[in-house]
Amino acid sequence: MNDLRPIRAKSGTNQEGTSAHNRRVMIDALRLNGQLSRADLARATALTKQTVSNIIEELERDGLVQSLAVVRSGRGQPSTPYRLVAEGAFAIGLQIDRHVTRTIAVDLVGTVLARGEANLPVGGPATGVKTLLDLIEKTRRDLASIAPQSEDRLVGLGAAMPGPFGIEGEDDDPWMMAAWQNFPLLETLAAGTGLDVGLQNDSAAAATAERLVGAAHGVDHAICIYLGYGLGAGLILNGELYRGANGNAGEIGMILSLPRGASEQERTPLEHRASIASLCKLLELDPADPDLYARIDAAVTGEDVRLPGWLDAAVYELRAAVQALETIFDPQTVILCGGLPPGLARLITDAMQPLLPSLADRRDRSLPRLQIGFTDPWAVAIGAAAEPISRTFDPRFSAILKIRTADLS
Amino acid sequence: MNDLRPIRAKSGTNQEGTSAHNRRVMIDALRLNGQLSRADLARATALTKQTVSNIIEELERDGLVQSLAVVRSGRGQPSTPYRLVAEGAFAIGLQIDRHVTRTIAVDLVGTVLARGEANLPVGGPATGVKTLLDLIEKTRRDLASIAPQSEDRLVGLGAAMPGPFGIEGEDDDPWMMAAWQNFPLLETLAAGTGLDVGLQNDSAAAATAERLVGAAHGVDHAICIYLGYGLGAGLILNGELYRGANGNAGEIGMILSLPRGASEQERTPLEHRASIASLCKLLELDPADPDLYARIDAAVTGEDVRLPGWLDAAVYELRAAVQALETIFDPQTVILCGGLPPGLARLITDAMQPLLPSLADRRDRSLPRLQIGFTDPWAVAIGAAAEPISRTFDPRFSAILKIRTADLS
DNA sequence: CAATTAAGTCAATTGTCTTGACTTATTTCT
DNA sequence: AGAAATAAGTCAAGACAATTGACTTAATTG
Known part of the structure; x- marks a missing residue:
C-alpha cells in the first residue's frame, strides 16, 4: 500500500540511540x-550513578576521558574528577575561499595543532581539487608528526566555503565560487581522503567555532553575525546549528x-x-591581495578618509x-565575528552603540546583547575543523535516531 | 565539588525515552x-516489524489507533492498515485577546468539537481570570456532552495571547495586555483547571494550528506570518516550533x-x-467592535478609498x-495567516506579487514560496488547542530526555 | 570514637528493541 | 491447478542499557 507517494515519517530509535546520546x-x-566527578555527572544528567560509571569507564577505555587527582571537598568519600583528553579525537578543517584555501587540525578540545594554506588556482574545481587534497594530505602528515595517534582518531573532515549552495546562480561571480558551489565537493573530498566529510557555509563555520571554543x-x-568577504549569520538554536x-x-x-x-x-x-567586499571596493583594495587584512588594518589605524563613509553605511545596516535578529530569534546574545582586523571589529561595535531598542533589553540578561567573537581570517577554517568534532560528540536529536537526517550537508 | 556555579549539562535518556519517542x-x-500498515510503519521508521507490532498493539489498547479493513494490494499476505482514532485524545485551547476570550475543544486529529466566547472585562487578570475559568469549564462540559470519554482523555490546556512575555513594558498599552503578560497565567490556569497548561503567543499558536491541520x-x-491585531511569525524549524x-x-x-x-x-x-491595528486606525474602526471583521471585509469589498494607502504600506513591509525571512531561515514555504478576512488576505498576497527575488527561487521547490493559511479569528484559539496535542504526541528532542527542558513556557 | 554524609561499586532486575525462524495469505508463473 | 515467490505479521529467545537497592569506602562533624 501507499506505494505511490513515499511514506513520510520520522525515524525511530533504540537502545543504541539512548547509549549514544548519553555518551x-x-x-x-x-x-x-571542565571537570566533573561521576556523581556530578549523575546529578547533572539525571542518570544514575551506576549508568554514569559505566559510560565513564567506557569513555576512559576509549581514551576520551581521564581521571584527575582525587578531590576532598567536605564530608563523604572524596570524588574523582574526570576531564576530556585533548588527544582523544582529532579533526581536519578545510576552508575554501576565493583565492586561497586553508586547513586546520584540531583536537577534541578545539586546540589548533596544525595549519596549512595554499593559493587556489583560477579555474575552479577542475584544477583546484588537487590543491585541496594535497593541502589536506600535508596537514594530516603535520598532525601525525605532532600527535602520532591522530590518524586512528581522526573523526572527520569539515569543509567550509561561501554559500549559498544549490542555487542556479548567474555566472557573474568573478571568483569562480559558483563553480565550487555547484560542484559535488562532499563526494570528491570523501573519496579523496577516506574521511567523513561535512560542509558548511562560512558563517555557519564561524558559528561552529564560536560554539566549540569561542563566545558561544x-x-x-x-x-x-559573520562579517567576511560577504555577510552571513550562523544560527545556534536550541544548542544546534540551524541549517534550514x-x-x-x-x-x-x-x-x-x-x-x-x-x-x-x-x-x-x-x-x-x-x-569586506564593499570595503575593498571603496578602498580600492584587491580582495586577492594576501596582505589584505594588513592593508585594511592600516586604513583603520591610519584613519583613511574614505573609512567613515563605509562605516556609517555598514553600521546603519548592522544596527x-x-x-x-534579536526580535526574530530572541537569542541570549549576538556575536559579531569575521575575517576582519580586530581594530575594525571594535570600531564597528563601538559605532553600533547604542544598540536599537529591542525585546533583548531585559533586566535578567546574563550575556551582553552584542559581543565580539573571532576576528581572524582563520576563524572559518577553525569552524570547519570544529564541525566534525561537534558532529561526532555533541548531543543532538538526529544522533539518537536510527536513520540520521542528513548531517551537515 | 563545583558547588559554586551550577553544573551545566544536557539531560540523559533511558529506555522510557526511547519508547516514548517511538510511540x-x-x-x-x-x-x-492517514493510514499505514505495521509493515509500512516498520519501513518508514526503521524499526523492526516486531517493535512496531508491540507499539501498535499498545496504542490500540490505549484507544489511540484502530485497524481498518484488510487491504489486498499485490503479492503476499494482505496488510491491515491502522489510523488514528479521533476520539483518542482531546485538548482545550484558550485564546486571550484584548477584548474577548475564546475557547476551542479539539480531538486527536484536530477536529474542532466545541467553541466558546466571552467578553473580557476591563481590569486585566484581577477580574478576567474568573471569566476564563468559567469559559473553560463551559467548553469542557460542552465537549463532554459530545464526547463522554473526553474528560478521561483530556491531555491538556493550551493558552495563547499576544506577546511578548516577560518584558517590563511601558504601561502605555491601552488594552491591559501588559497586565496579562506579566501575570502568572500558567500557574493560575493549572490550579484552576487541574490540567497541564502550555502558553504560546498568538503567532506561535497560529503556526501550531497550521502544523496540525493547516498548510504546514x-x-x-x-x-x-501572523497578521492579526499585531504582526508576528511562528517559526517551524526542524519540525518543531522554535521559541527562542x-x-x-x-x-x-x-x-x-x-x-x-x-x-x-x-x-x-x-x-x-x-x-490590523494600523488598518483599524486608518479606517477609524474600534478594535473592540465585535463586528470588526465584517466591517473590514466591507471596506475591502466596498473598496474603501483609504484602503489602497494602507495596503501599499503593508505590502511594502510584507514583501x-x-x-x-526566506533569506534568514531557508524554509520550504512561507504561510500568511491571521485573523483577517480571507478577501483581505487574498488582496495582500496578490499585491505582494511578484515576490522579491531570494534564494527561495529554486527550481526544485515543491511548495509555493507564499501560501495563505488560516484567515479566521478562531485560528489562534485552534492553535492554542493544538498545542497540548502537539506537546503530547509529536516527536521532539525534549520528549526523549529524562529532564524535560521546559515545555511551551 | 561514633554518627553522618557522600562517592562509588556490585549484582540482580527491568524494560525495550532485535533476531531468526515460523505462519498465513495472496499473486504470479508454469 | 499446483508450485513458487512474495509480503505481512507472530512467536519466543536473546541482547542491550539503564535501574534498583544493598553495600563499601573514606572523608567530616561533634
Whole structure:
C-alpha cells in the first residue's frame, strides 16, 4: 500500500540511540564544566550513578576521558574528577575561499595543532581539487608528526566555503565560487581522503567555532553575525546549528534593503554595504591581495578618509540587523565575528552603540546583547575543523535516531 | 565539588525515552500519512516489524489507533492498515485577546468539537481570570456532552495571547495586555483547571494550528506570518516550533524599520504599518467592535478609498519581510495567516506579487514560496488547542530526555 | 570514637528493541 | 491447478542499557 507517494515519517530509535546520546551528554558536560566527578555527572544528567560509571569507564577505555587527582571537598568519600583528553579525537578543517584555501587540525578540545594554506588556482574545481587534497594530505602528515595517534582518531573532515549552495546562480561571480558551489565537493573530498566529510557555509563555520571554543561556548541560543568577504549569520538554536531546508539558512547578506538615506531606490543586498567586499571596493583594495587584512588594518589605524563613509553605511545596516535578529530569534546574545582586523571589529561595535531598542533589553540578561567573537581570517577554517568534532560528540536529536537526517550537508 | 556555579549539562535518556519517542513517531507517521500498515510503519521508521507490532498493539489498547479493513494490494499476505482514532485524545485551547476570550475543544486529529466566547472585562487578570475559568469549564462540559470519554482523555490546556512575555513594558498599552503578560497565567490556569497548561503567543499558536491541520501539515521548515491585531511569525524549524531563549522568538512586528518613502526618519515598529491595528486606525474602526471583521471585509469589498494607502504600506513591509525571512531561515514555504478576512488576505498576497527575488527561487521547490493559511479569528484559539496535542504526541528532542527542558513556557 | 554524609561499586532486575525462524495469505508463473 | 515467490505479521529467545537497592569506602562533624 501507499506505494505511490513515499511514506513520510520520522525515524525511530533504540537502545543504541539512548547509549549514544548519553555518551554525548557526558562529553558535552565535561566540555562545558571542565571537570566533573561521576556523581556530578549523575546529578547533572539525571542518570544514575551506576549508568554514569559505566559510560565513564567506557569513555576512559576509549581514551576520551581521564581521571584527575582525587578531590576532598567536605564530608563523604572524596570524588574523582574526570576531564576530556585533548588527544582523544582529532579533526581536519578545510576552508575554501576565493583565492586561497586553508586547513586546520584540531583536537577534541578545539586546540589548533596544525595549519596549512595554499593559493587556489583560477579555474575552479577542475584544477583546484588537487590543491585541496594535497593541502589536506600535508596537514594530516603535520598532525601525525605532532600527535602520532591522530590518524586512528581522526573523526572527520569539515569543509567550509561561501554559500549559498544549490542555487542556479548567474555566472557573474568573478571568483569562480559558483563553480565550487555547484560542484559535488562532499563526494570528491570523501573519496579523496577516506574521511567523513561535512560542509558548511562560512558563517555557519564561524558559528561552529564560536560554539566549540569561542563566545558561544555553552550558549544554547546565539546568533553569530559573520562579517567576511560577504555577510552571513550562523544560527545556534536550541544548542544546534540551524541549517534550514537546503542548508542556506543565515545568508543575511542577501537580504534586500535600501541604502541609508535612500527612499525610493531599488533594494539591494545588505552585503553591498556591510561586508569586506564593499570595503575593498571603496578602498580600492584587491580582495586577492594576501596582505589584505594588513592593508585594511592600516586604513583603520591610519584613519583613511574614505573609512567613515563605509562605516556609517555598514553600521546603519548592522544596527538594524542586530535589532531584527534579536526580535526574530530572541537569542541570549549576538556575536559579531569575521575575517576582519580586530581594530575594525571594535570600531564597528563601538559605532553600533547604542544598540536599537529591542525585546533583548531585559533586566535578567546574563550575556551582553552584542559581543565580539573571532576576528581572524582563520576563524572559518577553525569552524570547519570544529564541525566534525561537534558532529561526532555533541548531543543532538538526529544522533539518537536510527536513520540520521542528513548531517551537515 | 563545583558547588559554586551550577553544573551545566544536557539531560540523559533511558529506555522510557526511547519508547516514548517511538510511540510518538508512530502517531506522527499515521497523522501524516492517514493510514499505514505495521509493515509500512516498520519501513518508514526503521524499526523492526516486531517493535512496531508491540507499539501498535499498545496504542490500540490505549484507544489511540484502530485497524481498518484488510487491504489486498499485490503479492503476499494482505496488510491491515491502522489510523488514528479521533476520539483518542482531546485538548482545550484558550485564546486571550484584548477584548474577548475564546475557547476551542479539539480531538486527536484536530477536529474542532466545541467553541466558546466571552467578553473580557476591563481590569486585566484581577477580574478576567474568573471569566476564563468559567469559559473553560463551559467548553469542557460542552465537549463532554459530545464526547463522554473526553474528560478521561483530556491531555491538556493550551493558552495563547499576544506577546511578548516577560518584558517590563511601558504601561502605555491601552488594552491591559501588559497586565496579562506579566501575570502568572500558567500557574493560575493549572490550579484552576487541574490540567497541564502550555502558553504560546498568538503567532506561535497560529503556526501550531497550521502544523496540525493547516498548510504546514508535515512541513519541517515553515514560517507562518501572523497578521492579526499585531504582526508576528511562528517559526517551524526542524519540525518543531522554535521559541527562542525566552519564548519571544518571532515577534517580527517589533522589528524597527523605516516607512516606505521615508529616508531619514526614526525607525518605527513594522506592525505600525502592517497589522490590523494600523488598518483599524486608518479606517477609524474600534478594535473592540465585535463586528470588526465584517466591517473590514466591507471596506475591502466596498473598496474603501483609504484602503489602497494602507495596503501599499503593508505590502511594502510584507514583501520585504518575506524576502528577509526566506533569506534568514531557508524554509520550504512561507504561510500568511491571521485573523483577517480571507478577501483581505487574498488582496495582500496578490499585491505582494511578484515576490522579491531570494534564494527561495529554486527550481526544485515543491511548495509555493507564499501560501495563505488560516484567515479566521478562531485560528489562534485552534492553535492554542493544538498545542497540548502537539506537546503530547509529536516527536521532539525534549520528549526523549529524562529532564524535560521546559515545555511551551 | 561514633554518627553522618557522600562517592562509588556490585549484582540482580527491568524494560525495550532485535533476531531468526515460523505462519498465513495472496499473486504470479508454469 | 499446483508450485513458487512474495509480503505481512507472530512467536519466543536473546541482547542491550539503564535501574534498583544493598553495600563499601573514606572523608567530616561533634
